[in-house]
Amino acid sequence: MSGGDDRFPDGALDDIAYLSRSVNRVRILDAITTAPSTRSELEETTGASRTTVGRIINEFEERGWARRTTDGEYAATPPGNRMLSEFEPFVQSVQVIGNFGDLVAWLPLDEVPIDLHHFSDSTVHRPEPADPTSTLAEFTTRMEAAAEFQCVVRIAPPVPLERKMRDGVVERGMETKHVITDGELEYLLDRPDRSTNWREYVEAGANVYRYDGQIPCNLFVFDDTVLIANTSSDFGEPHVVIETGNKEVLSWARRVIEKYRSEAERINSAAFR
Numbered sequence: 001m002s003g004g005d006d007r008f009p010d011g012a013l014d015d016i017a018y019l020s021r022s023v024n025r026v027r028i029l030d031a032i033t034t035a036p037s038t039r040s041e042l043e044e045t046t047g048a049s050r051t052t053v054g055r056i057i058n059e060f061e062e063r064g065w066a067r068r069t070t071d072g073e074y075a076a077t078p079p080g081n082r083m084l085s086e087f088e089p090f091v092q093s094v095q096v097i098g099n100f101g102d103l104v105a106w107l108p109l110d111e112v113p114i115d116l117h118h119f120s121d122s123t124v125h126r127p128e129p130a131d132p133t134s135t136l137a138e139f140t141t142r143m144e145a146a147a148e149f150q151c152v153v154r155i156a157p158p159v160p161l162e163r164k165m166r167d168g169v170v171e172r173g174m175e176t177k178h179v180i181t182d183g184e185l186e187y188l189l190d191r192p193d194r195s196t197n198w199r200e201y202v203e204a205g206a207n208v209y210r211y212d213g214q215i216p217c218n219l220f221v222f223d224d225t226v227l228i229a230n231t232s233s234d235f236g237e238p239h240v241v242i243e244t245g246n247k248e249v250l251s252w253a254r255r256v257i258e259k260y261r262s263e264a265e266r267i268n269s270a271a272f273r
Helices: 009-018 022-035 039-046 052-063 078-106 134-141 159-172 182-189 192-203 247-262
Strands: 067-069 074-076 124-126 150-154 175-181 206-212 218-222 225-231 238-244 266-267
Touching: 009 022, 009 052, 022 039, 022 052, 022 078, 022 134, 039 052, 039 266, 052 067, 074 078, 078 124, 078 225, 078 238, 134 159, 134 218, 134 225, 134 238, 150 247, 159 175, 159 192, 175 182, 175 247, 182 192, 182 206, 192 206, 218 247, 225 247, 247 266
Parallel strands: 150 175, 175 206
Antiparallel strands: 067 074, 124 238, 150 218, 206 266, 218 225, 225 238
């Protein structure tokens, strides 16, 4: 990349490439960032050979990432500390992109920003080949025990989940914040056999809101767990499901739901008569 680019300067790309090409470099930088260490301690901590440790420490000193202390140990300098603290979430974000693939398009990251690396501990549930509705169990199991349920969705729930929603509020006093689209409401009203569940759901205290517009994803919070789902159609069982209990993602999910709730209109039980 001759001359570089304002967004991707050659020097920064060289530093990224240098660090990322060697697991030993990352491990040694991590170790001296955690605590000053001797070369022998770095050999033991990282499993790298004496020659490798010595070479990398010398390279770090040349780059200004490490310094030798008066006790003969090696410690990360402020630039070395910062390099690792910026590099780690970058690596995790790349891992998320690789694991999620097209699923990253479900996340409304521009509307309510969150760093992608917070999703690095997520689990992706995919349907069984012989049972495309198998991921529904991820929802019904949690609904049976949830004290808090929040969601912003563009799909009508499958009937079994709909009944669990109603039972959670009627029988356990489950707290809810449930945002649906006009399209979902119209779909439900065209099916009178489902109106009773929704009427009882709202009459028991469920907070349901209709949003006039497009919702980017199907986002659910069950207590401290976040689920993000897609479907094969606008109305149907969830297929692929992203699950995480990360606290930053949980806070983000609640902010996303509140954003849409604040722009939506509350529905009373009369809407389902």
